[in-house]
Amino acid sequence: EAGVTQFPSHSVIEKGQTVTLRCDPISGHDNLYWYRRVMGKEIKFLLHFVKESKQDESGMPNNRFLAERTGGTYSTLKVQPAELEDSGVYFCASSPPGSSYEQYFGPGTRLTVT
């Protein structure tokens, strides 16, 4: 069974540009999470989808970040326009329906904004 996949693995963009990150969860996992780790800090929660609905988006830093999960399958996280402080590693995770299951993480997308 395929794990959580993320694309691209690494993105380098200039300040002011737009970047879209993609996450494909494990098939059948209704829960999909986005996290971010900036340099020297702990991994922080961004948002949580249950199927196509945003269950909790309290961790989204500001309105430059837009997450979607059309059809409840893959998800995208768009940053527009990107700022220097957006640099970091963006992780996606998924888990089966319910609240007590372990999360399976993707390899992450390393975003560098110059």
Next chain:
Amino acid sequence: KQEVTQIPAALSVPEGENLVLNCSFTDSAIYNLQWFRQDPGKGLTSLLLIQSSQREQTSGRLNASLDKSSGRSTLYIAASQPGDSATYLCAVKGDKIIFGKGTRLHILP
């Protein structure tokens, strides 16, 4: 507000020794606690998941315990090997999922 602390931040031990990593949290209203390892430049690999009703979980040389009332979890690694070198993270799931900053473990050959 939930806070998760991992001590120590870094640890170096000779190969073959047993070791304990610590994770503490401030709010005991949790669903579960999960331990991960992260290798440099890689994603997170789940090691053990302890539900709030459980006291411990074991997988091979790893044993994780959970004491909800005191807000503590430990990850015990037996007979450490150089391949165990990585950053170990604990994450607590309540209303939100909160991660600790991790412990960087280096096993000396």
